[in-house]
Amino acid sequence: MLHRGHEHTSGAGGGELTVPMAWFYAEYIADELLRTGDLMPPTSFEFRAGRDALALTVFLSDTEGELSATRVVSQLENWLSLTAYDQPWREWIGGRMAERTAQAATSKTPDPDLALAGDAWRWLEETELLAPDLDAVPGGGAPWGEDDGPKVWTPAWQLGLPLGHLAIHLF
Known part of the structure; x- marks a missing residue:
């Protein structure tokens, strides 16, 4: 028997699988x-960084647990504002993850959705990707191509967040 999200049963057979829908x-x-x-x-x-950053934004902004296809369109502006350059997205994610973790701890019911969100968040924070150094000043006046120029190791979330924002904007 499959269950969506936080729904669980206490059937005599046990062994039900809770699916992180x-x-x-x-x-x-x-x-x-x-x-x-x-x-x-x-x-x-x-x-992957863009997908995980955007998925975290979508997942954690759904406070009612009722994200549906019709609500996706109405949420686009909210997601745009959450992922905007001047917003404290990282702090917002950390705060929402802490809230959801506290809720799960008080309910004493495993939350497979939260577990996968936590895995994505850890990957985004702990993984660094080699990216162009946007703060570098080109030397000698020679224009750099896409793969030329200095590069710097950057946390995955710092690359994924603007990609997610741009993807929403282009939608």
Whole structure:
């Protein structure tokens, strides 16, 4: 028997599988937005960073647990504002993850959605990707191509967040 999100049963047979549908749906939405934007190959680490950052935004902004296809369109502006350059997205994610973790601890019921969101958040924070150094000043006046110039190791969330924002904007 499959259950969505936080729904559980206490049937005598036990062994029910709780499926993290809320996380899977958030990840699907993020994947579709990024693919529609056609910003990078879906097999790249940058794509994964964008998908995970956007999926976290979608998942954690759904405070009612009722994200549906009709609500996706109405949430686009909210997601745009959450992922904007001047917003404290990292702090917002950390705060929302802490809230959800506290709720799960008080309910004493495992939350598979939160577990997958936590895995994505850890990957985004702990993984660094080699990216162009946007703060570097080109020397000698020679224009640099896309793959030329200095590069710097950057946390995955710092690459993924603007990609997610741009994907929403292009949708």
